Amino acid sequence: MTDVLQRVRAAGMGDPGRTGRFGRYGGGYVPESLVETCRQVAEEFRQAWSDPGFRESLTRLLTVHAGRPTPLTPASRLSTELGIQLLLKREDLTHTGSHKINNALGQALLARRMGRSRLIAETGAGQHGVATATAAALLGLRATVFMGERDIERQALNVFRMQLLGAEVVPVGTGSRTLSDATSQAMRHWVGVTDQAHYCIGSVVGPHPYPWMVRTFQRVIGDEARGQCARELTSAVPDYVVACVGGGSNAAGTFAGFVDTSARLVGVEAAGGAGAAHGRDGVLHGARSRFLQDDGGQIVEAHSIAAGLDYPGVGPEHAHLRDLGRARYEAVSDDEAVAAVIRLARTEGIVAALESAHALAWVIRAAGAGELPPGATVLLTLSGRGDKDVAALKDRSALKEPA
Amino acid sequence: MTLETRLRRRRAAGHKLLMPYVTGGVTAGWLDHLRAFADAGADAIEVGLPFSDPTVDGATIQEATHRALARGATTRSVLADLADLAGAAADVPLVASTYYNLVVHAGPQRFCAALRDAGVSGLIVPDLPLDEADELADAAAVASVDLVLLAAPTTPPPRLAQIAQRSRGFVYAVSVMGTTGERTTVADSAEALANRLRDATDRPVLVGFGISTAQHAVHAARSADGVVVGAALMRQVLDGASPYDVGGYLARMRRALDQAAHPTD
Numbered sequence: 021m022t023d024v025l026q027r028v029r030a031a032g033m034g035d036p037g038r039t040g041r042f043g044r045y046g047g048g049y050v051p052e053s054l055v056e057t058c059r060q061v062a063e064e065f066r067q068a069w070s071d072p073g074f075r076e077s078l079t080r081l082l083t084v085h086a087g088r089p090t091p092l093t094p095a096s097r098l099s100t101e102l103g104i105q106l107l108l109k110r111e112d113l114t115h116t117g118s119h120k121i122n123n124a125l126g127q128a129l130l131a132r133r134m135g136r137s138r139l140i141a142e143t144g145a146g147q148h149g150v151a152t153a154t155a156a157a158l159l160g161l162r163a164t165v166f167m168g169e170r171d172i173e174r175q176a177l178n179v180f181r182m183q184l185l186g187a188e189v190v191p192v193g194t195g196s197r198t199l200s201d202a203t204s205q206a207m208r209h210w211v212g213v214t215d216q217a218h219y220c221i222g223s224v225v226g227p228h229p230y231p232w233m234v235r236t237f238q239r240v241i242g243d244e245a246r247g248q249c250a251r252e253l254t255s256a257v258p259d260y261v262v263a264c265v266g267g268g269s270n271a272a273g274t275f276a277g278f279v280d281t282s283a284r285l286v287g288v289e290a291a292g293g294a295g296a297a298h299g300r301d302g303v304l305h306g307a308r309s310r311f312l313q314d315d316g317g318q319i320v321e322a323h324s325i326a327a328g329l330d331y332p333g334v335g336p337e338h339a340h341l342r343d344l345g346r347a348r349y350e351a352v353s354d355d356e357a358v359a360a361v362i363r364l365a366r367t368e369g370i371v372a373a374l375e376s377a378h379a380l381a382w383v384i385r386a387a388g389a390g391e392l393p394p395g396a397t398v399l400l401t402l403s404g405r406g407d408k409d410v411a412a413l414k415d416r417s418a419l420k421e422p423a
Numbered sequence: 424m425t426l427e428t429r430l431r432r433r434r435a436a437g438h439k440l441l442m443p444y445v446t447g448g449v450t451a452g453w454l455d456h457l458r459a460f461a462d463a464g465a466d467a468i469e470v471g472l473p474f475s476d477p478t479v480d481g482a483t484i485q486e487a488t489h490r491a492l493a494r495g496a497t498t499r500s501v502l503a504d505l506a507d508l509a510g511a512a513a514d515v516p517l518v519a520s521t522y523y524n525l526v527v528h529a530g531p532q533r534f535c536a537a538l539r540d541a542g543v544s545g546l547i548v549p550d551l552p553l554d555e556a557d558e559l560a561d562a563a564a565v566a567s568v569d570l571v572l573l574a575a576p577t578t579p580p581p582r583l584a585q586i587a588q589r590s591r592g593f594v595y596a597v598s599v600m601g602t603t604g605e606r607t608t609v610a611d612s613a614e615a616l617a618n619r620l621r622d623a624t625d626r627p628v629l630v631g632f633g634i635s636t637a638q639h640a641v642h643a644a645r646s647a648d649g650v651v652v653g654a655a656l657m658r659q660v661l662d663g664a665s666p667y668d669v670g671g672y673l674a675r676m677r678r679a680l681d682q683a684a685h686p687t688d
């Protein structure tokens with residue numbers, strides 16, 4: 021463990037340097053037209069993050085606008101049922117309803133500092149789109165959000181919220197018509213507007229400096245939770261730290277607060293989009309990481325009931341943490357996730373986002389299988405709330421016949 | 424003979440260089456399009472190895488790529504097709520273009536060896552900038568494949584010089600800040616970039632992205648050594664034009680370039 025910890029400290033969840041490497045992952049695989057822009061974003065972010073004025077402005081926005089710090093809620097009844105001690109980090113209680121707002125506010129502030137008048141974003145579940153539209157409105161920027169046609173259908177509520185906030189939502193009809201294609205389309209658009217627009221990527225994916233920058237903006241989750249756990253738990257640090265992984269931003273932010281402790285880190289993916297667990301080494305959307313591919317090297321479409329997990333890969337830092345053995349990655353099916361939403365709703369009065377429910381489903385499964393020892397302390401990041409998913413849930417028969 | 428040697432010879436003989444593009448496997452008879460390009464006087468032919476997520480391409484080449492993949496085209500099948508080329512087409516240098524994931528998937532050494540075995544002498548990887556290119560550049564050199572680097576309108580001068588120095592075959596000048604696709608005019612940035620590159624290197628400089636008509640080609644080739652024509656040809660292929668028709672379109676570009684270079688001939 022100490023050996024791994026030293027290597028993580030040296031190579032992971034820190035500054036990935038000018039080349040943006042996490043072990044052999046990361047980097048900047050972008051067309052030459054974007055190289056200068058990525059370099060500028062990295063430079064500006066590095067300066068901004070060491071500027072107390074910038075940090076203060078961001079902290080203030082997170083406090084007075086986003087509602088930080090978010091609480092740490094003991095899930096008492098569910099804990100008793102599972103025979104463990106489960107603590108929920110409540111990102112669902114942020115303004116706009118998910119952790120995505122932490123990063124969107126950070127990047128919007130950076131965009132303004134860089135003199136950009138527009139934000140571009142991609143979104144799957146719509147939560148990053150809503151967060152970007154919100155941050156743009158707050159800071160007087162225009163927002164253009166690319167979203168797969170399939171996601172537009174299943175996340176109609178969030179599409180309307182973005183439009184209400186003044187953002188333009190651009191449907192993407194290529195490929196699987198989900199997050200991955202929306203990301204490709206946003207990158208294509210970005211090349212033509214780099215002088216006015218900042219591309220606000222919504223997860224720890226993409227070329228350097230995005231995986232590092234997004235994790236840095238999201239580590240507020242892990243840092244807050246670390247302090248809260250120290251007050252809540254006799255052991256100070258939980259035995260397990262669990263979060264769902266689409267690209268992996270809420271997980272990376274959470275893990276960053278605990279990577280130097282003895283906590284076991286678990287990232288939970290959707291079974292149909294398990295890039296970390298089942299992907300292969302590859303390059304997509306600007307970074308080297310792990311992606312679902314066929315035998316010829318073509319990217320395989322991901323499928324999940326949770327639009328935010330419908331991505332065929334993971335961020336490069338997750339690929340690295342996995343190789344190091346510092347974090348493990350598990351996959352959960354749609355049915356398990358739906359069951360977990362219902363169980364949490366009925367034991368704790370909290371309707372979780374389908375994405376977050378994947379993390380919870382693994383905890384339920386692991387506790388049931390005895391993999392989590394009785395009495396184990398578990399911190400779980402509830403990345404968002406389930407309002408956006410009620411239509412999808414209503415369609416599932418599981419809900420009609422409560423157990 | 425390397426790609427670069429051949430392009431330099433053509434240039435020395437007073438020709439402007441013309442490199443059409445075709446997506447490998449886009450139709451059952453795609454090699455007939457390639458042969459028509461050779462007959463129309465192409466100096467090299469770019470063959471796209473289809474990849475599922477072509478982030479540098481605009482709508483036309485995306486569509487061509489997806490059509491090729493839907494037909495079952497793979498890197499292996501496209502290279503196998505190329506290995507069968509004969510006649511005039513076999514004499515025109517072939518330049519593969521694709522995304523870096525396909526290279527990583529096969530491994531750079533194996534990938535480059537497969538290109539060489541299929542008779543391909545150049546390689547373009549638009550999502551692989553200079554900073555990440557070392558490993559592939561080494562593997563390509565071992566396989567005698569020229570790895571072409573791209574330069575963009577925003578590339579700063581010292582970096583432009585490095586790109587020009589490290590590129591092999593030619594330097595690919597990306598005409599605009601944007602994706603591939605037809606345009607109505609050649610951007611001013613194309614001319615400026617080509618001039619900067621020609622000041623920085625003696626290597627052939629080809630301008631691409633948006634070159635759609637014979638007039639565009641002539642215009643762009645005033646400051647550059649030649650042009651790459653992609654989406655304008657692929658649009659016609661996608662719309663069902665015959666190899667004869669698409670070849671005819673390219674032949675008119677060829678004549679216009681030759682006319683402009685030798686107006687008295």
Ligand SMILES: Cc1ncc(COP(=O)(O)O)c(C=O)c1O
Binds near residue numbers: 376
């Ligand atoms: C509520 C929620 N959780 C998680 C995710 C997945 O993102 P990430 O893996 O970057 O945390 C999303 C993405 O849309 C989301 O909306």
